[in-house]
Amino acid sequence: MFKAKIYVNYKPSVLDPQAEAVKTALSRMGHDNVTHVLYGKYFELTLTSTDKASAQAEVETICDRLLANVNMETYRFTLVPVPVEVD
Amino acid sequence: MLQTELSPEQIQTTKPYRQWDMSDAEYDRFTALIGHLPTFTEVGLASGMWSEHCAYKYSKPVLRQFWTKNENVLMGPGEGAGVIRIGDGLAVVFKAESHNHPSAVEPYEGAATGVGGIIRDIFSIGAKPIAILDSLRFGELTDPRTRQLLDQIVAGIAGYGNAIGIPTVGGETAFDNAYARNPLVNAMCVGIMREDQLQKGRAAGIGNAILYVGAKTGRDGINGASFASGTFSDTEDADRAAVQVGDPFMEKLLTDACLKVTNEHQDALVGMQDMGAAGLVSSSAEMAAKADSGMALNLDLVPQREPDMTPFEIMLSESQERMLLCIAEGHEQEIIDIFAGYGLDAVVIGRVTPGHAYQLTHHGATVCDIPVSALTTDAPVYHQQSTMPVRLIAPADDFQPVITDMNAAWIELMNQPTMASKASLYQRYDAQVQTNTVVLPGSDAAVLRIKGTKRALALTTDSNGRYIYLDPYQGGAMTVAEAARNLVASGATPLGITDCLNYGDSTKPEVFFELEESAKGMTAATKVFNTPVISGNVSLYNETNGTPIYPTPMVGMVGLIEDCSTITTQEFKQADDLVYVVGQTRPDFNGSEIQKMITGSIGGRLAPIDLHVEKAHHDLVLAAIRTHLVTAAHDLSEGGLLAALAEMGLPKYIGAELQVDIPTSWLFAETPGRFLITVRPEHQAAFDDIMGDSARLLGRTVAAPQFTIQAPNRTFTTTIAALEKSWEDGIPCRMK
Amino acid sequence: MRAAVITFPGSNCDEDLQWALTEISGIPADLVAATATTLTGYDAVFLPGGFSYGDYLRSGAIARFSPIMTAVKKFAAAGGFVVGICNGFQILTEAGLLPGTLQWNTSLHFICAPAPLEIVNSDTPFTNAYPAGTTITLPIAHGQGNYYADPATLVALETNHQIIFRYTDNPNGSVHDIAGITNAAGNVLGMMPHPERAMETLLGSTDGRGVFQSLIHTMEGAGSNVAN
Structure with a gap:
């Protein structure tokens, strides 16, 4: 079993109004040190795959087809092996 | 949450019910009613059902004075919502409800679930919800917390109402420091139905099934009813656990599915009720009480979102988007299939039983076996002391403004937040979905045509806490009069009202005086304008650090326009x-x-x-x-x-x-x-x-x-x- | 002419569209569930506004996997007229039937307001009832109507005259003030404003009728001939 930790964000070229709003709010609060805000989504998927390559391929398909809109979003993920619980 | 369950004897000595706002006297009363020392579950259920939010134990003597019936009222207070005949075989259904405390703690979800709850009250009667109105009160906008509350409460109303596809067509927003830490969020929903589709929340007929429908039960909002019946102070921020999260998508499916059952499966449906305040216990016990039935539920069958929930948690959870139906024996699968068609879970969790017992089993053990009436009709009612507040005995001198520059004063007046344009708020609400809205927000009253007829409905909410603070009786009457005036200005004949009675802690004699007197004023006005009170709710304990809000009864009024050309x-x-x-x-x-x-x-x-x-x-x-x-x-x-x-x-x-x-x-x-x-x-x-x-x-x-x-x-x-x-x-x- | 209005779970303008088609425009229209797999017998398909699947994940992202979308794609590929309004537009972009995507409004708020629109191209099956250069006002009601496409796509949209409606006072930050576009073939329309809400004088405007009248003109001219 693998756990996929997936991050989906807007591509750098796309203006993200939500990230801009967070940045404006931070600056209003006096956090002028913050120069950039990336605002995204985080998913955790648990897969029953036994080998990492097939898990990798499946998560890529899932991201391309559903979790990210590749017109405007990019994604990255990590795969962590999960020990199978034995009753 | 609750670590280990105490035995009945331990409960008697350690008195855990006190933390749920149940008094020793109430515990004794409950023990006498059920004839044995109550179990942990039993006393927990009683604390929820005997809260002001469910039992109206402090306000009932006042509510009984309301004028509730004229020749057009098909159903008055006591059910999910009131119903008034409007001709052509049609009826209008409406009710308002407050969600003040949840909105103060978690403004987005508090407001959103307030809208969700009132919508369920409308379709549980068998009516299609056609409009939402919101009456909001905030502190002054100079306070950053107020600005955040306003933004998030509006976002919550929009987030729920827009998604579910019911237009938010009107309401009011006003500002005064009296509401600084205790905003008022009163949502009203209006629905339309054929008279012959009227449903009641009854569980009748021995052997008939109790069907649980909708979202799973989680540990959210446990004992929210008794939460709503407590006051705020600066030191208690841990109340957050009581807030629920709404899912308008689920509710849209639930609405459509329940209306399909109402419209097409009348013979299978015995009764239907929303799981609102005090969740499963309140809906099931009330349905049994209204039909004078007994009820047995197996809590292991209740769909649960979290493991190891106790009976107390299952019964008092206020998870959203859940309905309870009573289905004629033999028709269970037919109804379950309808819900399945909408992707919704529907599970038979119990039956109507002979006698009058309310019985719950959990993991094979009986955890509650008490008379239904101990939770419902036998809840205590208190006749509160009433004392005229000092400010009313010796009021200040009459105010007469001295204005040197009328032009400047007028311009400044229009800029006051209570007076100013609310477009920046109501433009966040979808006011036009369902394509019936003739008069949009920003008017005296919203007007919606009724498709397939020449008729239209006019809707308004009104309240003015300042007037009632200065004179509860006159102010109460003026609130009703203003609502009627708004409808008349749009061309409508007022039909009836719903109300949210927002007050401070009514165990204070001065607060009870405000409640009692303003209700008298409202009653006098409702009789003159021929607008009976057909539904409503009470929200007491609106206080921060011991200071009550202005007494603020909100009146939601509905009127009828016979001919759209006279709008x-x-x-x-x-x-x-x-x-x-x-x-x-x-x-x-x-x-x-x-x-x-x-x-x-x-x-x-x-x-x-x-x-x-x-x-x-x-x-x-x-x-x-x-x-x-x-x-x-x-x-x-x-x-x-x-x-x-x-x-x-x-x-x-x-x-x-x-x-x-x-x-x-x-x-x-x-x-x-x-x-x-x-x-x-x-x-x-x-x-x-x-x-x-x-x-x-x-x-x-x-x-x-x-x-x-x-x-x-x-x-x-x-x-x-x-x-x-x-x-x-x-x-x-x-x-x- | 017969129209299908697709009801996705969470659609909430499906009945409004059916009313606008059937009662106002005289086009018989059926509500077709998203679980259906065929559009046989229909001459035009409408994807209505609302919050399909709660708009969870992204607007339209889950709806595009509904069984009916396979039929919609086939219908569009055969030259059938497909109109996506508001959430319907969002679904069409997610499904790849229209280019670009719809982001959060720059205000980050849902906006319900009348929006004046320039009819940029009145030589389409959806706008030919409007005189060239007309400005109409239609209601908008969306949180995510901020149209975005990369520069190359925008050039193509402009060059091929695929931009059909433009805001005259951009309410949401859409690039090139875009309120509605067609695909390159010209038979699939996506628009954020709601023509079905501007059909009756009683409700304040009849500016939306032209969209439906245009389709009738087009169909009468061509005959009802969409194959399946």
């Missing part, structure tokens, strides 16, 4: 219309917007309102509207004649030239019972015939975008552009 709106239509005022203007400034603006507070006595004169004016205005003599009509309320005049001229940039025979400062007076009306010159004689002495000609509308007003003491001119800018900036500029 009247408030904006001036063209130049050269005659401008009339209906009703006398007196120097009534106590509790007014101008008093608040100039002095920063309110005080003084309210002049008595003559309800019969006001009713006579309503009848005359309606007669003029229905003979197509009126081109625009607007109710005069906060801010007086000038505020109304500005609101009429702004939309089309049409000005007016008026002559008045009162001092100019009186143009801000808030004498009740008045309208501004415009009439085409060729209809002057016909209009005068109808109105007689009740209407007074002030002047005419003009193409120039400015108002010129001639009074005995002076003449002044104000441009629409200046008023508009001030009015439009009022809220957005303070939100930055």
